Amino acid sequence: MRWTPRHLTSTVLGLAAAALFGGCLEDLPRPSLVDDVRILAVGNTPAEARPGDDVALSALVVDPLGRPRTLRWATCIVPEQGFGFFGGSSETSSSGGNGYGRDDPGSCFTLAAAGEPWARELGSGETATLDVPADLFDDDAALKVAYGLPDDVALPAELRTLFLGVAGVNLTVSLRVEVDGRTLEASKRVNVGLPSVLPDNPSNENPSAATFHLARKVDLVTPPATGTPPPDGSCFVDADDPLVLTRGTRYVLTPLNVPDPQPTYATLLSGSTTDMPFELVYREENWYFSWFSTLEGLDKDGSKASAAPVNTILVPDDAPDSGDLWVVVRDGRGGTAWCASHFTVEAP
Known part of the structure; x- marks a missing residue:
């Protein structure tokens, strides 16, 4: 069967509104100016992981006032939002602004609280470790959740090998930063795959x-x-x-x-x-x-x-x-x- 990725209607409408009311954007603060607490980036080492790896997580959280803060980490699998291509990971809701709202349905904290598969908290601290499940690819369950594939779809072995060696599965990492009674949230997707069968496709x-x-x-x-x-x-x-x-x-x-x-x-x-x-x-x-x-x-x-x-x-x-x-x-x-x-x- 053919699978067509879902698209973010709200994003399209948002871009259309920005184009229509572009004159109002001149009054918005520039994202390059840091005058309050911000999550500027979330990183992971290695950049690409394998099942069973321990991935070191870190974040660039800045606050001109130097206030005390608490960082909390969680992980989950959030279905891909349908950009039409698969390969590599991504980062959202960090460098452009102040992050998600706390109740965003894509937050790993929300999914972990609901008991969703592969969703769990990783603890608190300036850094954290994502221990990738060693059995992540023992079956196709994680891959189907990640890409919104129906449970009854059978993936041929050749396609499965190609898919996991090229696109992999993105484990989402959610970061919550609590400062002075406020909560900011950002997300980073950590790509997990198998060694590529292609000779000219090295790991990132x-x-x-x-x-x-x-x-x-x-x-x-x-x-x-x-x-x-x-x-x-x-x-x-x-x-x-x-x-x-x-x-x-x-x-x-x-x-x-x-x-x-x-x-x-x-x-x-x-x-x-x-x-x-x-x-x-x-x-x-x-x-x-x-x-x-x-x-x-x-x-x-x-x-x-x-x-x-x-x-x-x-x-x-x-x-x-x-x-x-x-x-x-x-x-x-x-x-x-x-x-x-x-x-x-x-x-x-």
């Missing part, structure tokens, strides 16, 4: 080599193409320590170590006939950069490696005496990394 890795070069725009510096990421997790190679920025000055932020060419990976597209329910298609990775700061002045909220990846920041004349900058890097298929730099601000 997090873009941990990503780092950045900082220079005053007026200096017309030509940045290097590569550099060694600072071991302390800060953003900039060869930067002064402590980092000092000057009011009224524009700085150029250049990504380094971008793979050229980017790796390719296999995905499965929904087929157009009952005889071929899926079609194998290769895609190219692309590093996506999400930029954040406690200062106004970033030129872009986001950029990507394949088109104008460089960003700039103009330090306001009335900037406070210190600030922070974060960059989250995603590869478009579930790999995530980030850096954080604190800086002081001085007069010209």
Whole structure:
């Protein structure tokens, strides 16, 4: 039988409304400006897992006020929402805003409380461990739940092997952050699969080599193409320590170590006939950069490696005496990394 993925009607309507009332969006705060507690990213290592693996979970949660916080973690299988292709994981409700509402039906906490299969809490703490069930693929139950396949569908062995070696199953991780009586929630999908039977489809890795070069725009510096990421997790190679920025000055932020060419990976597209329910298609990775700061002045909220990846920041004349900058890097298929730099601000 042919399976057609479901589509998010609410998302389509939301985009239509945004286009219709686009003039109102100018009044919305820019996502790059961090002036309150935010979940900027959720990450997992390894970027792709196998049944039986222990996956290390972490999050980039920032709060300019430095208030005490509690992080709680849960996992579940949320049916894919039907983007028409399968392969790799994703992250939602984090870098663009403040996260889900607590009662969202897709929350793993909600599903765990309801006793749904594969849904459970993972404990509290700044980090957590997702222990992937070793028997996840002993039968097709998890795969059918993940992709909304009817229970009576029988998957041929060849298709099952291809599916689990290319698309895998995404285990959703939900993160709840409680700060000062408020609760934020974000979600990250951890891709779990079997070794690919395809010779040119290696497992994904997090873009941990990503780092950045900082220079005053007026200096017309030509940045290097590569550099060694600072071991302390800060953003900039060869930067002064402590980092000092000057009011009224524009700085150029250049990504380094971008793979050229980017790796390719296999995905499965929904087929157009009952005889071929899926079609194998290769895609190219692309590093996506999400930029954040406690200062106004970033030129872009986001950029990507394949088109104008460089960003700039103009330090306001009335900037406070210190600030922070974060960059989250995603590869478009579930790999995530980030850096954080604190800086002081001085007069010209």
